[in-house]
Amino acid sequence: MSKQAKVTKGHQHFAWRFYCVIGAVLLLFVALISRAAYIQVLEPDRLRLEGDMRSLRTKTETVQRSLITDRNGVELAVSVPVEAVWVDPKILFEKDGLSMTRRWEALCEVLDLDFDTVMARMEKSKGKRFVYLQRQLSPAMSSYVKNLKIPGVYLKPESRRFYPAGEVTAHLIGFTDIDDRGLEGLERSYDQWLTGTDGKRKVRKDRGGRVIESIEVLEEAQKPQDLVLSIDQRIQALAYQELKKATEYHRATSGSVVVLDVKTGEVLAMVNTPSYNPNNRKGLKNHRTRNRAVTDTFEPGSSVKPLAVISALDAGAVDSDAVVDTSPGWMxxxxxxxxxxxxxxxxxxxxxxxxxxxxGVSKLALSVPIEQFLGTFYSLGFGSDTGLGLPGESTGVIHERRRWSDFEVATLSFGYGITVTPLQLAQAYAVLGSGGQMHPLSIIKVDEPLPAKQVLEPQVARDVLTMLHSVTEEGGTGLSARVPGYMVAGKTGTSRKAVAGGYGDDYVASFAGVAPLTDPRLAIAVVVNEPAGDRYYGGDVAAPVFGQVMAGALRMMNIAPDDVGDSRIAAISGGKADGPAR
Known part of the structure; x- marks a missing residue:
């Protein structure tokens, strides 16, 4: 074959290969165009779906639990931002995050977890996508965990409840669990009020997880309203301080103080001892969390003796200036x-x-029908719920018998055979202080007091209140309850605690009263359970607490002194004052 023939044959071979390549490229191009046309025209939704699956996410807008404040805006319960550390086991094992032994040891150390236990837990959780490692981390701990950069270990924002007043308001406010659900106190009673609804938005994110577009709102977030209590934190702190000193000094088992606004029925303070720290409940026993002011009942003893006088006056069995012969000192x-x-x-x-x-009170109680005497107890709120809605509130016990012996009526007149709560005792004295009107009690701050119900004759309430002033004067059993510059009306109570077959050697000391006498504003009940030692009378144990709390509360509320002499006492009782025996 000549040289020219070889060249021609080579050109033909090259041209054939060139056309083959061009044909292949054209076929590929046609295939791509066809595929694109198919996707864009005939099946466009699939492409959008795949794109959305990679970029569209539902973002939750977390709504924090609302505040609880006192009547003056002092925060009693707040939600603070914290974070939870969690693990995605699938990512952890795909990226061999468990091989970072030193980082895991550091993580376990800061979280106070056992390294071997955590490793075994991760092995068991291989098929899961979400495992909590630790909840409610502080910002400093969260930052440390983030800087460890362990594959599959992430942080999730959440909130933690914090109680600035600590043990002072622990029994009243209560606490929440780790998921912000109310477990005790007002946190439980008003859980729905304090809890909002998280919002949800559909957003588009880039590869880095950043939101680049907000698509639509799926659910509107519903923010809860703050809970404004009737409590005055200044009075609350004072009451707790004085009660704690008294229970520790007298080595008492427990104690309660309740302070009510006579004019509105608002609870200004409610404290108990022993208390606890709601911010650190490690090792907390259940019995320490109950609000004894509403859950625990006791036989009130002499603190309910005014009810016998009220019944006798209301029935017309005696007049306010009557004299009762108690000779020879027993019956x-x-x-x-x-x-x-x-x-x-x-x-x-x-x-x-x-x-x-x-x-004296036994003779007064026996002078009226038993039905009317019991009616006085009921009308003052004994034997029924106060309506505050606090968890575990007790109604107390008033026995209903078909037949009452004279001795049973007598013991009822001086506070045995009946049980009441400290809150009920304070409410009864608030009724006396308001001229026989019962205001609905409220733990929530009220702008306008709810209508009151007249349960006692106003003159009877004023007369008995004036008589109770003598208890805090010379010769009375409640001298320690006196408040300089103010006239106080109240009654001591000392009851022996019942045991199987009779009464034991333990006592309950109490004092309840109102002030200032000329225009009562505050009603306070103090109950101290099982004081030890020789001093266990209400006048020795509970009355001093009443005096200190009342003195401080009156000054905090800028209530003017009224101690201007006996002429003022006669004025408020309609000219029928009975001066105290001196």
Whole structure:
């Protein structure tokens, strides 16, 4: 073959290969165009779906639990931002995150976790995509975990409840669990009020997880309203301080103080001892979390003796200036005896309350029908719920019998055979202070007081209140309850605690009263359970607490002094004052 023929044959071979390549490229181009046309024209939704699956996400807008404040805006419960550390086991094993032994050891150390336990847990969770490692980390700990940069270990924002007042408001406010659900106190009672609804938005994110477009709102976030309490934190702190000192000094088992606004029925303070720290509940026993002011009942003893006087006055069995003969200092009823500490002889109604005469109040109670006497207890709120809605509130016990012996009526008149709560006792004295009107109690701050119900004759309430002033005067059992510059009306109570088959050696000391006498503003009940030692009377244990709390509260509320002498006492009682026996 000649040289020219070889060249021609080579050119033909090259041209054939060139056309083959061009044909292949054209076929590929046609295939791509066809595929693109198919996707764009005939099946466009699939492409959008795949793109959306890679970029569209649902973003949750977390709504924090609302604040709880006192009546002056002082924060009692707040939600603070924290973070939770969690693990995606699938990512962890894909990227061999477990090989970073030193980083895992550092993570376990800062979280106070056992390294071997955590590693075993991760091995068991291979098929999961979400495992909590630790909840509610502080910002400093969260930053440390983030800087470790362990594959598959992430942080999730959440909130933690914090209680600035600590043990002072622990029983009243309560606390929440780790998921912000109310477990005790007002946190539980008003859980729905305090909890909002998280919002949800559809957004588009880039590869780095950053939001680049907000598509639509799926669910609107519903923010809760703050809970404004009737509590005055200044009075709350004072009451707790004085009660704690008294229970520790007298080595008492427990104690409660309740402070009410006579004019509105608002609860200004409610404290108990022993208390606890709601911000650190490690090792907390359940019995320490109950609000004893509403859950625990006791036989009130002499603190309910004014009810016998009220019943007798209301029934017309006696007048406010009546004299009762208590000689010889005891009386026999059905084979049982009712005794006074000594023979007081003839006593005015005021002196009966001042000296806390068992014989005197027994005779007054026996002078009226038992139904009317029991009705007085019911009308003052004993035996029924106060309506505050606090968890575990007790109604107390008033026995209903078909037949009452004279001795049973007598013991009821001086506070045995009936059980009440400290809150009920404070409410009863608030009724006396308001001229016989019962205001609905409220733990929420009220702008306008709710309508009150008249449950006692105004004159009867004023007369008994004036008589109770003698209890805090010379010769009375409640001298320690006096407040310089203010006239106080109140009554001591000392009851022996019942045991199987009778009564034991433990006592409950109490004092309840109102001030200032000329225009009552505050009603306070103090109850101290099982004081140890020789001093266990209400006048020795509970009355001093009442005096200190009342003195501080009156000054905090800028209430003017009223201690201007006996002429003012006569004025408020309509000219029927019975001066205290001196």
């Amino acid at each position: 026999r009823l059905g084979g049982r005896q009712v005794r006074d500490s000594r023979n007081y002889g003839e006593m005015s109604l005021a002196t009966i309350l001042q000296k806390s005469s068992n014989v």
